[in-house]
Amino acid sequence: MNFLAVGVIYRREMARFFRTFLQSLLAPVISTSLYFVVFGAAIGSRIEEVEGVSYGAFIVPGLIMLSVMGQATSNASFGIYFPKFSGTIYEFLSAPVSFLEVVLGFVGGAATKAFIIGLIILATSFLFVDLTIAHPLAMLAFLVLTCVSFSLMGFIIGIWAENFEQLSLIPLLIITPLVFLGGAFYSASMLPPLWQTITHFNPVFYLISGFRWAFFEQADVPVAVSLAAIAAFTAICLAFIWWIFRTGWKIRA
Amino acid sequence: MTDIVTVEKLVKRYKGGFEALKGVDLAIREGEILALLGPNGAGKTTLISAICGITMPSSGSVRVGGKDVVKEYRDTRSMIGLVPQEVNLELFETVWNQVRFSRGLFDKAPDDAFLEEMLKGLSLWDKKDSKTIELSGGMKRRVLIAKALSHNPRILFLDEPTAGVDVELRRGMWETVAELKRQGVTIILTTHYIEEAEAIADRIGIISAGKILLVEEKDSLMARLSQKELRIELAEPLDRVPEALADTGLTLAEDGRRLVYSYDTAGGGGTGITALLSRLKEGGVRMTDISTHQSSLEEIFVDLVEHDGADRQETAQ
């Protein structure tokens, strides 16, 4: 195992993040604040409570998920797409590193960034709403798993993408709708029966539900189901990455 | 000398079926400088890429230091430094960060003293905190070399290292290469410049259309290049070389309008030109022009390529 290589890749990704730390930080803080103003204040004044939790607090887990999933995906996909685009990938291909080490470096970096942003959004939320976290450890565990699994997916997208349009297409076309329709801003029980059924096919729904359970001890589905869902998603991404590794898909012509 | 790289029956077929390498055999000796010459699209970069691990061979085998480049890639790649043809660098990273990164990627513990020495040797030390975008083209090429050398490779591949580099810098690079050879590094470089191969290589390989046509000691190849021709244009065409001049070795060309005399400049002795010219005068041969001609590596090359083509046509019939 070439740990030195993992280390330099990881550090380079993190250095890039900290170089633009203010930008990286400002964007999620501002957009979260806007969500609180629009959803929390405007809609919250009409809904008041969802399952015993104030609406402002209720949307916090969904808001964090929305940002974290987007950040993890785009960080990881840009991270690996850029060397492909600029040609510097030749160095990874000619170095004594396995695909696993490259994945660890890039995905580790992207997941760490997304995790930091998740915590920052959480901290911002405390400024707007009263919030107590019922299971802090479970909350952190869900957060880490989400960061890692979506970074894995981002990595795959980055390898697959052949231009910048494709790179931003997936987050825009898939992740944002899935998060919005996955109950980020409402409880599935508030929907008509047909839509409830459809929602159960949305993988993000299980993540948000589990994450919300860690905050408020109540969820749309049992927390074990949520855990199983995120484990399955991670496993699918890992299997896909293993397949890329075996075949050299899109990397070694 | 032992062979440090052996390539056997290497075939590379790109997606779409195009064969960029059509069964290449090549042995590279430890400690030598081998220059690979060939026209655009000959397969030089593809050959290097297959040895370094950038592309997967379709069939055949490549061994580096006795290890297989596919199965034992960690061992083989640790031995190799690669300077790619294209200037591919992180635009916003400093020189120093880039060489440290490369060293780590190749599983070598940080060694700032060594990197400092190396950057000084490449005249890059005062640029160590500059970003790639702040460097000139020649400096960028040297950064590529610095990255390749950052992990003390035993074998260095230079893919057209002096393309677009001025004369002075080119000489500087040749010196760097010579110094690396003194340190025991095996060097393979591709080039379009014959003088470059002549100036630094021990052996010269010629590749065309995915096949190695020849690998030869530079000195013996250069001896072939020392052959010159004296061309004598005649006022009136002849149907054969005059009897009186038969022992001079003259031949007729251009439908009898030209006499050709071959001689060697390398031997050190006389070329026989003075004697020949006076005998021509005695023989009453009237000339309109005289010129000399040296066969270039290109001509040897074209010759080889044409023969190769003719061979293939024969086998096809």
Ligand SMILES: Nc1ncnc2c1ncn2[C@@H]1O[C@H](COP(=O)(O)OP(=O)(O)OP(=O)(O)O)[C@@H](O)[C@H]1O
């Ligand atoms: N990724 C690729 N897919 C398909 N064909 C390719 C690919 N890379 C190279 N080729 C083809 O393979 C052949 C050999 O290319 P290569 O880059 O090895 O040539 P070269 O000898 O390095 O040429 P040059 O002197 O121009 O650098 C060319 O015909 C090229 O078009």
Ligand SMILES: [Mg+2]
């Ligand atoms: Mg080339």
